[in-house]
Each structure stands twice: as C-alpha cells, then as structure tokens.
Amino acid sequence: MLPFKRALRPLAALLLAAALAVAPAATVHAAGAPSRGWNDYSCKPSAAHPRPVVLVHGTFGNSVDNWLSLAPYLKDRGYCVFSLDYGQLPGVPLFHGLGPIDQSAEQLPAFVDQVLAATGAAKADLVGHSQGGMMPRYYLRFLGGAAKVNALVGIAPDNHGTTLSGLTNLLPYFPGASDLLKSATPGLADQITGSAFLTKLNAGGDTVPGVHYTVIATQYDEVATPWRSQYLSGPDVRNVLLQDLCAVDLSEHVAIGTIDRVAFHEVANALDPAHATATTCLSVFS
Structure with missing residues (x-):
C-alpha cells in the first residue's frame, strides 16, 4: 500500500503545482501585517x-497580498475596508484558504461581527476572489450571514466547482488520489466539481433571500473552469x-x-x- 500511495503523490503534486503556478505570489507581508489604510477599526x-x-x-492568498490594489482602490473612494485571513493549515505560513471550506466559513461570522461592532453598521458588503467569492455563500446559507450581509460580490468565484483546466478529470484514474488530496489540502479538494461540500452548498438553489449577488468572470480563467x-x-x-x-x-x-x-470599477458599481x-476599457483611468 505504501508504494501505491507514493505513486499517487505525483498527481497530487501536479494539481498543487498547477494551483500554485497561478496563485498570487506571496510577498514579504506576513498575515496580519499592517495594511495600507485598510483594517482601520476607527x-x-x-x-x-x-x-x-x-x-x-x-x-x-492572505489578507494583505490579495488586496494590495483593490483595498486602496475602495478606500480611496470612501469605503471602510477590512480583510481577514482564513483557512490556515498548521505549519503553512502566508498561504491560506487551504483548510476545509466549511471550517473556513466558520471564521467569517466573528470577523464580520467585529467589523460591524467597530463601525456601528447594521450590515456589511462582502467582496471575494476565487474561493473567497464562493465560501461566503456557506456563511450566508448556513451560519446566519444573510441577516448581516447586504451584498456578495464574487470575482472569479468557483461557485459550482472547478476542473482546474481539466486536471481534476485525471483523479478517477488514480484510485486514492482524491483521498490523498483531501487529507493534504482539504480546501482544494472541496473546490473540485462534484465535491460533497459543493453539493451541500448548492442544494436547493444558489442564493438566499435578502442578499444582492454579483459575479464578475473572465473568459480567460484557467483556474475556476x-x-x-x-x-x-x-x-x-x-x-x-x-x-x-x-x-x-x-x-x-x-x-x-x-x-x-475594469473589474474593480464593476466591484464599485456593485457596492453602490x-x-x-458604465464600465468600459476606459475604466482603468477612473
């Protein structure tokens, strides 16, 4: 059995390498490091x-590196902007969003409550990228988030899972590979099309009443496919x-x-x- 598991590792490594190849590169910022004007609780x-x-x-991603451009963009337009880290795995610094997604979603209520308490607002707006545009839907549906969220804006969210440009279609040809991926990086496994997590999330419909939803996609997406x-x-x-x-x-x-x-301009439109x-190519100058 041990040699067989070793034989599966190249496939799991291939999937991880493909994901890492298109992940935002980590900079010198540590999670929770001071941000440029956002996460200001005053x-x-x-x-x-x-x-x-x-x-x-x-x-x-993490709470700083993913938002080095969008957070200041929104801050400059008069918004109070906050970001969190979630889905950390033990011993893995900087790269987050790798833990089981239902557990990651359980980190969101406390953060939103903290933001609402500090700002005095009744509701927040959520903007997420990739998994971050999909995971909050679990919070909205199962964890009471709909009462505290006005809008969810998902930028390239894998709402119905991903084939990772077809790579996940190889998993059935390697018995045990899915289990290996689930144990090593459960947050990745949960995003594969047809996963138990996504089946539960999307059962009964994609949305919940009272929340405004926007999805911003690109036809050149090679990850959420x-x-x-x-x-x-x-x-x-x-x-x-x-x-x-x-x-x-x-x-x-x-x-x-x-x-x-251009995407940022559409985010701003969704928030207000x-x-x-009108969002056009010229929006890069706005």
Whole structure:
C-alpha cells in the first residue's frame, strides 16, 4: 500500500503545482501585517457608503497580498475596508484558504461581527476572489450571514466547482488520489466539481433571500473552469463577463482579482448600484 500511495503523490503534486503556478505570489507581508489604510477599526462609514466592505481572499492568498490594489482602490473612494485571513493549515505560513471550506466559513461570522461592532453598521458588503467569492455563500446559507450581509460580490468565484483546466478529470484514474488530496489540502479538494461540500452548498438553489449577488468572470480563467460555472442562478443576481465590458481585457484568474481596474470599477458599481457608471476599457483611468 505504501508504494501505491507514493505513486499517487505525483498527481497530487501536479494539481498543487498547477494551483500554485497561478496563485498570487506571496510577498514579504506576513498575515496580519499592517495594511495600507485598510483594517482601520476607527473608520466610520459615511452617508454615501454606509456599509463596511469585507474582503475575502482566495486559495493560497492572505489578507494583505490579495488586496494590495483593490483595498486602496475602495478606500480611496470612501469605503471602510477590512480583510481577514482564513483557512490556515498548521505549519503553512502566508498561504491560506487551504483548510476545509466549511471550517473556513466558520471564521467569517466573528470577523464580520467585529467589523460591524467597530463601525456601528447594521450590515456589511462582502467582496471575494476565487474561493473567497464562493465560501461566503456557506456563511450566508448556513451560519446566519444573510441577516448581516447586504451584498456578495464574487470575482472569479468557483461557485459550482472547478476542473482546474481539466486536471481534476485525471483523479478517477488514480484510485486514492482524491483521498490523498483531501487529507493534504482539504480546501482544494472541496473546490473540485462534484465535491460533497459543493453539493451541500448548492442544494436547493444558489442564493438566499435578502442578499444582492454579483459575479464578475473572465473568459480567460484557467483556474475556476469552465468559467461559466462561476455564474449564479436565482433572484437578485447579476452575472458579468469582463470581456463584455472590455473586449480587449485579457485578464485571467489571478489578474481579474488583484490588478484589473475594469473589474474593480464593476466591484464599485456593485457596492453602490444607485450611482453606478458604465464600465468600459476606459475604466482603468477612473
């Protein structure tokens, strides 16, 4: 049995390497390190932007590195902005979002409550990238989050799982590989199309009443694949394809959530739809 398990390791390593290859590179920032103007618990929401924004990083991300561009973008537009770390595995620094996703979702209520208590707001808006755009749906459905969240904006969220550009289709040909992946990086295994976690999450519909949903996708996504599986169905849902807004935008999975100003402009529109302006290629200058 031991040699067989060793034979499975190359496949698990291949899946991990593929995910790491497109993950945001970790910088010198440690999790919880001071951010550039956000995570300021003295911030009080304005009348123009009455709800704080909670940013939820993706797999292999953390509360700083995932948001070095979007957090200041929103802060400069008058929002109180906060971000958290979740899904840490023992002995794995910097790279988070790897733990079981239902347990990761259980870290979100306390953080949102802390933000609401500090700001005095009744509700928050959530913006997440990749896993961070999907995981909060568990909080909304099963952990009472719908009463405390006005909107969820998912940037390239794997709402219905991923094939990781077809790599996960190899797993059935390697008996035991799925179990090995689940034990080593459960947060990755939970995101594979058809996982028990996703089956539970999506049973009975994609949305819950009272929450406004926006999904922003790119047709060049190589991680949350196929990209159309990111879309949600249900009332109060807006699904947006980046290339419908700017046909020449070539952003893939990482870029759409970390540096793409066209996507950022659409995030701002989703947070304040009453004052939304047209999102075009020129939005990079706004």
